[in-house]
Amino acid sequence: KKGKYDHFMQKEIHEQPDSLTTTMRGRLTRGRESKMKTVVLGGLKDHLRTIRRSRRIIFIGCGTSYNAALAARPIIEELSGVPVTMELASDLVDRQGPIYREDTAVFVSQSGETADTLQALEYAKSNGALCVGITNTVGSAIARGTHCGVHINAGCEIGVASTKAYTSQIAVMTMVALALGDDSISCRVRREAIIDDLFDLPSKVKEVLKLDTEMKELAKLLMEEQSLLIFGRGYNYATALEGALKVKEVALMHSEGILAGEMKHGPLALVDETLPIIVIATCDATFSKQQSVIQQLQARKGRLIVMCTKGDALSSCSSGACRFIEVPPVQDCLQPIINIIPLQLLAYHLTVLRGYNVDQPRNLAKSVTTQ
Ligand code: UD1
Numbered sequence: 246k247k248g249k250y251d252h253f254m255q256k257e258i259h260e261q262p263d264s265l266t267t268t269m270r271g272r273l274t275r276g277r278e279s280k281m282k283t284v285v286l287g288g289l290k291d292h293l294r295t296i297r298r299s300r301r302i303i304f305i306g307c308g309t310s311y312n313a314a315l316a317a318r319p320i321i322e323e324l325s326g327v328p329v330t331m332e333l334a335s336d337l338v339d340r341q342g343p344i345y346r347e348d349t350a351v352f353v354s355q356s357g358e359t360a361d362t363l364q365a366l367e368y369a370k371s372n373g374a375l376c377v378g379i380t381n382t383v384g385s386a387i388a389r390g391t392h393c394g395v396h397i398n399a400g401c402e403i404g405v406a407s408t409k410a411y412t413s414q415i416a417v418m419t420m421v422a423l424a425l426g427d428d429s430i431s432c433r434v435r436r437e438a439i440i441d442d443l444f445d446l447p448s449k450v451k452e453v454l455k456l457d458t459e460m461k462e463l464a465k466l467l468m469e470e471q472s473l474l475i476f477g478r479g480y481n482y483a484t485a486l487e488g489a490l491k492v493k494e495v496a497l498m499h500s501e502g503i504l505a506g507e508m509k510h511g512p513l514a515l516v517d518e519t520l521p522i523i524v525i526a527t528c529d530a531t532f533s534k535q536q537s538v539i540q541q542l543q544a545r546k547g548r549l550i551v552m553c554t555k556g557d558a559l560s561s562c563s564s565g566a567c568r569f570i571e572v573p574p575v576q577d578c579l580q581p582i583i584n585i586i587p588l589q590l591l592a593y594h595l596t597v598l599r600g601y602n603v604d605q606p607r608n609l610a611k612s613v614t615t616q
């Protein structure tokens with residue numbers, strides 16, 4: 246079943262142009278005239294009005310699914326105008342945090358069987374919130390237990406480390422944002438630009454997958470390290486968290502995703518000439534802030550690897566003393582889908598080089614059905 250690949254994780258990383266195509270199939274249409282660009286999510290269309298009118302949207306999930314929701318949060322807020330809050334399922338349950346009838350609770354889960362997320366679902370339901378599922382598994386407990394939802398249709402994911410489900414979750418939540426913003430004239434140009442880039446996404450993902458050899462070289466350079474920091478902000482705060490999660494769970498290397506805006510509030514103390522740091526600085530509204538983060542890290546002799554937009558290497562890091570990962574540009578809200586791919590490849594190659602089990606990392610299970 247692995248075909249030409251050595252591991253399921255590797256197969257699933259390289260499958261992403263196809264899994265994203267299936268995720269979007271039948272849901273996006275683009276006619277010859279621009280006004281014909283539409284998004285139809287069969288499972289949500291009767292509930293959009295209720296969601297738009299809700300007092301807030303609460304995203305609830307664990308691990309990678311939480312990170313996917315974090316990546317989609319800004320575009321949901323921008324296009325729907327509804328405040329979005331984030332909850333790790335176990336923390337919501339521990340706190341018994343307030344949830345009201347006027348809330349929309351969105352449960353994100355690849356397996357649809359995660360115990361913490363299911364418990365949070367029961368809790369939100371008993372509080373009267375509209376419960377929406379974003380799941381990969383038809384017939385799963387979360388798909389059945391939610392009032393409505395969207396299947397991500399990424400295909401079966403076997404590697405314990407979630408890869409293709411992550412990118413499909415972000416694509417689906419971006420489509421949810423588009424559907425929620427459907428009645429607004431003011432964001433029409435923005436919506437259409439995003440729809441155009443969703444159509445182009447599979448080819449852009451193919452392009453970024455060509456970094457495979459480069460990421461293997463980078464993995465050779467980093468394989469003996471104890472630790473790896475990843476700095477991101479804005480849309481790519483989630484990329485930093487998810488990249489670090491991949492590195493720690495499969496390559497068994499300590500890694501931390503850090504919000505770049507928090508750098509001076511603690512993490513800067515760790516920076517020296519030995520610790521490798523990946524800085525995500527692709528082109529978006531936060532680019533100039535990331536440039537200044539890079540300058541400050543360089544001033545402390547940080548060992549930098551800068552992820553930047555293709556052709557932008559010099560403007561993102563003018564002194565030239567760093568390595569680069571150059572990725573193709575897409576609309577800012579879709580950039581996390583592109584940017585995670587080199588980090589998935591890096592985590593994969595680090596794991597193989599360090600001699601660990603790729604598809605079944607130590608101590609982890611694919612579906613966490615106990616608490
Ligand atoms: C549905 C069909 C798909 C068909 C398409 C044709 C299913 C599973 N999907 O896809 O095979 O090609 O119509 O129009 O039969 N739901 C939840 N919670 C979740 C996920 C989904 O309640 O977590 C509900 C949805 O509200 C919806 C149903 O499950 O009622 C199917 O969802 P989805 O597969 O996303 O709908 P379509 O894309 O319309």
Ligand code: F6R
Pocket residue numbers: 307308309310311353354355356357358359362405406407408490494611612613
């Ligand atoms: C990491 C990973 C886990 C899961 C988490 C939630 O690669 O796979 O962090 O994302 O256990 O699982 P689901 O999405 O099935 O609820």
